[in-house]
Amino acid sequence: MAAPLTRADAEELLYREALYLDRRDWDAWLALYTEDCVFWMPAWRDETTPTADPDAELSLIYYRGRRNLEDRVWRVRSGQSVASTPLPRSVHAVTNVLIEHADAASADVAASFTVHRWDPRSERQHVFFGTYRHRLVRDGDEWRIAAKTITLMNDVIPTVVDFYSI
Amino acid sequence: MDLASLIDDRPEDGVFRVHRAIFDDQAVFELEMARIFERGWVFLGLESQAPGPHDFFTTTIGRVPILVTRDGDGKLAGFVNSCPHKGSRLAQTQTGNARLFVCPYHSWTFDSAGRNKNVKWKKAGCYAAAFDADGHDLARLPAFASHGGFVFGSLSADVPPLAEHLGDAARLIDLIANQSEQGVELVPGGVTFTYDANWKLQLENCSDAYHFTSAHPSYIRILERRREAPDASVTRSVWEKDAAWSEETKGVAGGSYSFPHGHVLNWGRIAPSDALPLYESVDRLAAAHGDAVRDWMFNMRNLTIFPNLQIAENASSQLRVIRPISAGRTEMRTWCIAPKGESAAARRQRIRQYEDFFNPSGMATPDDTVSYENCQRGFASRVEPWLQGYARGIGASVAGGNAFSDPIGLSPERSVLADAQLCDETLYHGYYREWARRMAGAGAA
Numbered sequence: 001m002a003a004p005l006t007r008a009d010a011e012e013l014l015y016r017e018a019l020y021l022d023r024r025d026w027d028a029w030l031a032l033y034t035e036d037c038v039f040w041m042p043a044w045r046d047e048t049t050p051t052a053d054p055d056a057e058l059s060l061i062y063y064r065g066r067r068n069l070e071d072r073v074w075r076v077r078s079g080q081s082v083a084s085t086p087l088p089r090s091v092h093a094v095t096n097v098l099i100e101h102a103d104a105a106s107a108d109v110a111a112s113f114t115v116h117r118w119d120p121r122s123e124r125q126h127v128f129f130g131t132y133r134h135r136l137v138r139d140g141d142e143w144r145i146a147a148k149t150i151t152l153m154n155d156v157i158p159t160v161v162d163f164y165s166i
Numbered sequence: 167m168d169l170a171s172l173i174d175d176r177p178e179d180g181v182f183r184v185h186r187a188i189f190d191d192q193a194v195f196e197l198e199m200a201r202i203f204e205r206g207w208v209f210l211g212l213e214s215q216a217p218g219p220h221d222f223f224t225t226t227i228g229r230v231p232i233l234v235t236r237d238g239d240g241k242l243a244g245f246v247n248s249c250p251h252k253g254s255r256l257a258q259t260q261t262g263n264a265r266l267f268v269c270p271y272h273s274w275t276f277d278s279a280g281r282n283k284n285v286k287w288k289k290a291g292c293y294a295a296a297f298d299a300d301g302h303d304l305a306r307l308p309a310f311a312s313h314g315g316f317v318f319g320s321l322s323a324d325v326p327p328l329a330e331h332l333g334d335a336a337r338l339i340d341l342i343a344n345q346s347e348q349g350v351e352l353v354p355g356g357v358t359f360t361y362d363a364n365w366k367l368q369l370e371n372c373s374d375a376y377h378f379t380s381a382h383p384s385y386i387r388i389l390e391r392r393r394e395a396p397d398a399s400v401t402r403s404v405w406e407k408d409a410a411w412s413e414e415t416k417g418v419a420g421g422s423y424s425f426p427h428g429h430v431l432n433w434g435r436i437a438p439s440d441a442l443p444l445y446e447s448v449d450r451l452a453a454a455h456g457d458a459v460r461d462w463m464f465n466m467r468n469l470t471i472f473p474n475l476q477i478a479e480n481a482s483s484q485l486r487v488i489r490p491i492s493a494g495r496t497e498m499r500t501w502c503i504a505p506k507g508e509s510a511a512a513r514r515q516r517i518r519q520y521e522d523f524f525n526p527s528g529m530a531t532p533d534d535t536v537s538y539e540n541c542q543r544g545f546a547s548r549v550e551p552w553l554q555g556y557a558r559g560i561g562a563s564v565a566g567g568n569a570f571s572d573p574i575g576l577s578p579e580r581s582v583l584a585d586a587q588l589c590d591e592t593l594y595h596g597y598y599r600e601w602a603r604r605m606a607g608a609g610a611a
């Protein structure tokens with residue numbers, strides 16, 4: 001019988017995701033996700049509460065289906081988006097990784113992140129910070145991301161925020 | 167500063183030019199705050215942001231914090247959000263409910279109608295008689311009014327009635343307000359972003375048909391990718407059937423209308439289609455308002471109510487409030503605006519379409535705001551100080567309306583009928599004529 005996810009497994013996967021984003025290895029990043037994945041960054045309802053129902057409330061990003069992430073990757077590769085050309089440099093730091101639930105088939109993992117972003121064009125740097133919640137599912141010998149929720153704490157956006165800097 | 171020299175407006179010569187200094191000179195900015203924002207009508211919010219007794223919302227007029235609150239009898243009023251004692255801000259959240267506002271600094275207390283209810287330890291305070299002769303209520307906005315649920319206020323009493331300020335642009339607010347019998351609301355979850363450029367770049371961009379295929383090709387291509395392989399996971403688009411934005415489209419594709427006091431609309435023909443969340447009401451709206459009004463509700467429309475309100479109904483429906491911070495920095499508060507009572511499916515579709523296009527985390531707005539910042543860098547030059555972006559359409563602009571405005575009783579001051587490639591720039595003239603008039607010290611009237 002397959003073993004439940006360990007914290008080491010979770011850290012390995014989350015750190016890899018961060019590395020792929022910072023290396024701009026988009027294909028490796030996309031491959032971490034299931035085809036029907038949910039990728040969700042809520043907006044904030046008020047000073048203290050993020051939005052909770054993506055069908056009735058606004059999100060900063062909400063996609064159901066990996067092809068939407070493939071579209072976002074296509075956009076930054078296309079050279080047809082001035083906001084994405086040249087891409088800013090970033091470093092993701094993922095910490096406080098905890099398993100909140102795990103069984104043989106799935107796991108919920110909580111973590112914190114900071115993303116340091118330097119945009120050479122505007123000579124501006126910014127730190128986005130918040131929490132992640134990953135729902136991971138077993139796919140043979142591997143774990144994949146079935147859902148990722150990004151709660152961005154500092155949500156006054158300096159001009160642009162994209163999937164690669166959260 | 168010679169403000170008159172910053173707008174070169176010579177209709178008889180076919181010339182309209184704007185000087186780069188209006189975008190990056192901090193002295194110009196200070197005057198804009200004093201003469202445009204703090205001396206005329208400014209959009210504050212929607213009545214539905216404070217729906218019940220004692221509900222409130224906060225905003226700003228220029229640099230001044232504003233509190234809009236509904237009293238126990240349901241009457242809405244606007245106040246300066248600052249305690250008369252030593253100036254502290256009272257309400258500190260964007261929205262809330264409060265029968266009483268207790269000042270966090272020394273506990274002076276005000277009710278939801280702005281009346282002072284308590285000065286802490288008043289008797290023991292050994293005040294002079296002169297103190298009692300002063301009022302201690304919150305400073306009330308000298309002008310406060312709403313149209314169709316859209317609330318406006320002014321820090322100066324020297325303004326015309328709101329109906330006169332809005333003029334026929336009020337009919338364009340009605341096209342939004344009347345989409346539901348219950349009015350409109352903001353979808354929960356506001357999004358705020360900043361950009362390092364002048365506020366008037368946002369003013370102009372909303373009215374800028376010329377940039378769409380240049381700044382947003384990645385968005386347009388992604389709509390094509392989705393159209394080639396539609397499935398339930400991708401959002402449908404208003405543009406998936408209608409090629410109104412396509413440069414190949416022939417015939418009248420839309421145009422622009424300019425109104426007195428700086429309000430403008432640019433629009434494009436969009437046939438009612440089930441890609442639009444409003445489609446579920448297509449028959450009801452025709453029955454209630456007639457075919458002409460109904461068709462206009464489905465057209466793509468970007469409306470600016472000068473100086474700080476924009477409502478874009480194109481990829482989805484967005485309400486934007488422009489908050490200038492300095493000559494080179496602007497904050498945008500944005501919401502998805504929607505008819506109350508629409509079905510859950512329509513609401514979901516509206517939200518998905520909105521996130522994709524309008525968010526600073528979406529696939530279109532960042533390509534606008536980064537361009538504003540590139541412009542702001544370029545404005546530093548005075549080698550050729552005059553900008554050339556106000557000339558398209560001068561040969562097509564006519565006084566009055568046209569065959570599209572007449573059926574809905576809309577009487578603009580000027581109009582342009584455009585094919586897909588005309589991309590009128592004369593509608594900006596409306597902004598800058600009002601800007602010049604107000605900056606010269608004219609009252610908002």
Ligand code: FES
Nearest residue numbers: 249251252269272
């Ligand atoms: S500043 Fe409000 S009570 Fe003193």
Ligand SMILES: [Fe+2]
Nearest residue numbers: 378381530534
């Ligand atoms: Fe744009």
